[in-house]
Amino acid sequence: MGRYTDAQFSQLRVLDPRVWPSRILIRYLAALLFLVFLIANFTFWDPPFDLPELHSPLGRDTDHHPIRKLINDARAAHHEKLSRRSHNINDAAQRYRAARGRHPPPGFDRWFQAALDCDAVIVEDYFDRIYKDLTPWWALDPATIKSRAHSWPWVVRVRDGNATGDGNTEGRVPWLQLWTDLVQDFAEHLPEVDMPINYMDEPRLLVPFQKVAELVDQEQRERVMPSPELVTTQFEGLAKVDAAKPDKYDPTWSGPDKQYWNLAVKACSPDSPAHAVKAMADYRAPAQFPPNYHPPYAYQGYVANWTAAMDPCEQPHLRGLHGSFVEPISLSSTDEFIPLFGGSKLPINNEILIPGAMYLTDDEFYSGGDSPGPKWSKKKTGVVWRGDASGGRARPQTWHHLHRHRLIDMLNATSVEAAEQGQGRTMTFELPDTSLYDSPHTVQRTLAAWIRDFADVGFVRMCPPGECDFIFEHYSEIESKPMQEQYEYKFLPDADGNSFSARFRGFLRSTSLPLKATIYAEWHDDRLTPWLHFVPLDNTFRDLYPALEFFSGSRAGDRAARFIAEHGQRWSEKVLRHEDMRLYVWRLLLEWARVCDQNRHSLGYVGDLK
Ligand SMILES: *[C@@H]1O[C@H](CO)[C@@H](O)[C@H](O)[C@H]1NC(C)=O
Numbered sequence: 001m002g003r004y005t006d007a008q009f010s011q012l013r014v015l016d017p018r019v020w021p022s023r024i025l026i027r028y029l030a031a032l033l034f035l036v037f038l039i040a041n042f043t044f045w046d047p048p049f050d051l052p053e054l055h056s057p058l059g060r061d062t063d064h065h066p067i068r069k070l071i072n073d074a075r076a077a078h079h080e081k082l083s084r085r086s087h088n089i090n091d092a093a094q095r096y097r098a099a100r101g102r103h104p105p106p107g108f109d110r111w112f113q114a115a116l117d118c119d120a121v122i123v124e125d126y127f128d129r130i131y132k133d134l135t136p137w138w139a140l141d142p143a144t145i146k147s148r149a150h151s152w153p154w155v156v157r158v159r160d161g162n163a164t165g166d167g168n169t170e171g172r173v174p175w176l177q178l179w180t181d182l183v184q185d186f187a188e189h190l191p192e193v194d195m196p197i198n199y200m201d202e203p204r205l206l207v208p209f210q211k212v213a214e215l216v217d218q219e220q221r222e223r224v225m226p227s228p229e230l231v232t233t234q235f236e237g238l239a240k241v242d243a244a245k246p247d248k249y250d251p252t253w254s255g256p257d258k259q260y261w262n263l264a265v266k267a268c269s270p271d272s273p274a275h276a277v278k279a280m281a282d283y284r285a286p287a288q289f290p291p292n293y294h295p296p297y298a299y300q301g302y303v304a305n306w307t308a309a310m311d312p313c314e315q316p317h318l319r320g321l322h323g324s325f326v327e328p329i330s331l332s333s334t335d336e337f338i339p340l341f342g343g344s345k346l347p348i349n350n351e352i353l354i355p356g357a358m359y360l361t362d363d364e365f366y367s368g369g370d371s372p373g374p375k376w377s378k379k380k381t382g383v384v385w386r387g388d389a390s391g392g393r394a395r396p397q398t399w400h401h402l403h404r405h406r407l408i409d410m411l412n413a414t415s416v417e418a419a420e421q422g423q424g425r426t427m428t429f430e431l432p433d434t435s436l437y438d439s440p441h442t443v444q445r446t447l448a449a450w451i452r453d454f455a456d457v458g459f460v461r462m463c464p465p466g467e468c469d470f471i472f473e474h475y476s477e478i479e480s481k482p483m484q485e486q487y488e489y490k491f492l493p494d495a496d497g498n499s500f501s502a503r504f505r506g507f508l509r510s511t512s513l514p515l516k517a518t519i520y521a522e523w524h525d526d527r528l529t530p531w532l533h534f535v536p537l538d539n540t541f542r543d544l545y546p547a548l549e550f551f552s553g554s555r556a557g558d559r560a561a562r563f564i565a566e567h568g569q570r571w572s573e574k575v576l577r578h579e580d581m582r583l584y585v586w587r588l589l590l591e592w593a594r595v596c597d598q599n600r601h602s603l604g605y606v607g608d609l610k
């Protein structure tokens with residue numbers, strides 16, 4: 001037999017009838033698939049904005065805008081944190097020890113397995129809140145804590161691996177049930193524990209700064225990491241306190257005869273600007289804004305440090321610019337440590353945070369339902385807000401100091417027009433300082449004309465009938481709008497109510513862009529990155545117009561808005577799921593059970609060290 005040259009050989013193969021049909025078929029199929037892919041892309045795919053665009057020259061106006069820098073910094077900070085994600089129990093336990101100076105609590109391995117099972121993003125920093133909240137408890141007597149937790153009127157109790165809600169909830173919101181259901185999900189993996197819960201909207205614990213500082217000091221001095229053979233996993237349990245049935249412990253409560261601001265600033269550090277600043281004596285004058293305001297937490301007028309921006313101790317002017325300080329709807333506060341869990345609090349309150357009960361409901365008013373809204377290009381370029389006139393009690397001499405009332409007035413074209421034609425301000429707000437902010441509409445005096453088209457906002461309910469007739473001179477009640485319809489707009493401002501707004505999670509999960517100002521801390525704060533997942537606003541709202549103008553005024557701004565909206569939505573599908581709230585509370589209750597135990601210093605998980 002002769003031998004073929006290479007060329008002849010390959011020709012042969014092509015001509016070989018056993019080879020060529022399948023080859024050509026594969027090529028045709030590949031080409032066809034590619035075509036289908038292209039068509040599908042153009043038809044169904046709305047290309048997501050991605051950050052490289054931010055670096056390209058998209059218009060001189062936005063190239064050097066401070067918001068660009070803030071977005072880029074946010075992205076870097078987020079990725080830096082995320083690079084410390086734990087994928088196995090050994091890494092997770094080591095990172096725990098490095099961050100907390102203790103062994104993880106018993107049951108940590110089961111908890112971590114549950115996190116793996118639902119593909120949760122576990123970064124130690126995402127749980128910092130738990131340790132901020134629990135630190136002082138390590139310096140308090142466990143028997144006393146247990147007995148006070150046990151005797152509170154509303155308690156989620158875990159016994160024999162079952163959770164029950166204990167308390168009279170007749171005529172009240174269903175929070176006890178919602179939280180009990182959440183805990184029941186993993187109760188079989190918990191030691192016996194009592195979780196007493198706050199049934200008011202407003203937080204109730206304000207321990208003076210000095211007292212907290214002493215406890216935090218003591219915790220640090222006593223913190224130990226015993227060698228593995230000395231570590232136990234046996235909780236003592238709650239049989240003793242169950243048998244003792246302690247009477248309800250009631251500390252002294254301060255009521256509405258006190259001004260909340262005066263109670264609150266006692267919890268501020270002596271070197272903070274708000275310490276020793278007294279509540280306003282007279283609210284009749286228009287709301288006052290700090291002049292030449294360059295707070296350390298801002299970069300060129302925009303919020304750069306979210307933690308500081310929500311801290312009233314840093315902002316004495318909030319005494320006259322937030323309803324929680326002007327006059328809360330209800331006030332019942334103590335300066336003693338009693339164990340209490342709640343959905344939100346001021347950074348200076350001493351409650352232990354859990355996800356707000358409203359985040360656990362299927363109620364579409366809060367959750368926004370199943371659909372995240374239309375894609376960005378189908379949305380109206382405008383801002384929408386609906387809600388109650390909550391967030392403080394409105395009186396004829398105080399209404400203009402309330403934060404929600406300010407937000408709505410700032411987005412009311414009639415009011416804005418009055419400001420533009422008059423003194424540059426109304427009772428509730430001032431026009432932005434154009435030496436600090438780039439606000440073309442303010443400069444050109446076209447704010448009112450712009451707002452008229454751009455904003456669709458208003459209160460749906462002012463107050464119980466007859467309680468605030470005077471207010472209708474300034475506001476009208478308008479038709480409510482389901483969340484689904486709100487998601488048809490690009491911009492969703494979010495403002496505190498009597499405490500946190502409870503809609504933030506829904507807004508984040510939507511395809512629209514949330515813009516948020518708050519003084520209330522929540523469980524999820526350490527896992528969200530402002531300027532990457534939402535737009536942070538100052539509590540004065542002085543950055544509101546300039547931010548909205550940036551995001552709606554150019555193609556580059558629109559891309560940036562969409563970038564944040566989509567990143568926020570994708571991220572919330574990863575770290576704000578029901579599973580994530582469950583994991584947060586699970587871990588918190590392991591810690592709480594340990595801190596309530598006589599043997600708390602030797603309880604731990606050391607399985608990875610053996
Ligand atoms: C929880 O309580 C239910 C009903 O009382 C009971 O059937 C179940 O066995 C309990 N679960 C555990 C783990 O004890």
Ligand SMILES: *[C@@H]1O[C@H](CO)[C@@H](O)[C@H](O)[C@H]1NC(C)=O
Pocket residue numbers: 305306307308311
């Ligand atoms: C932000 O502010 C907080 C509270 O004032 C402070 O502890 C923290 O170090 C600041 N973070 C940065 C990155 O500056």
Ligand SMILES: *[C@@H]1O[C@H](CO)[C@@H](O)[C@H](O)[C@H]1NC(C)=O
Pocket residue numbers: 412413414415457458459472473474475476477478
């Ligand atoms: C807007 O402001 C005007 C003037 O204060 C007021 O009459 C009107 O009711 C306000 N609109 C809404 C929706 O609150």
